[in-house]
Amino acid sequence: MVAKQRTRSGSDAMLFSSWNYKTLILGLVLVIVGFTAMYIENEVQGFISLYVSPIMIMAGYITVIFAIIKHDKRNDDNAE
Incomplete structure (x- = not known):
């Protein structure tokens, strides 16, 4: 079988x-800061460990998922 080779042109879209x-x-930084704040407080019933860090971590995960899923339609118009 002959493998097809893809040629790369300068107009390949990222x-x-x-x-x-x-x-x-930004999402990865939110996740890292949330886990670091939870670790630094080092208290199970602390305010940061119970309320602030979980909100930051969830916001970070949602931001990462949104960044992966969102597709810029302007890039499609330029590629055609």
Whole structure:
């Protein structure tokens, strides 16, 4: 079998736009800061461990998922 080789041209579109990468990094930072704040407080019944950190972690996960799922339609118009 002959394997097809894909040629790369200069107009290949990236998988994500710059907005997606920035939002993905923001979500990862929120998750890391949330877990770090929970670790630093080191108290099971503390305010940060019970309320602030879980909200930050969930916001980070939602932001990461949103950054992966959102598709910029302007990139499709430019690619055609």
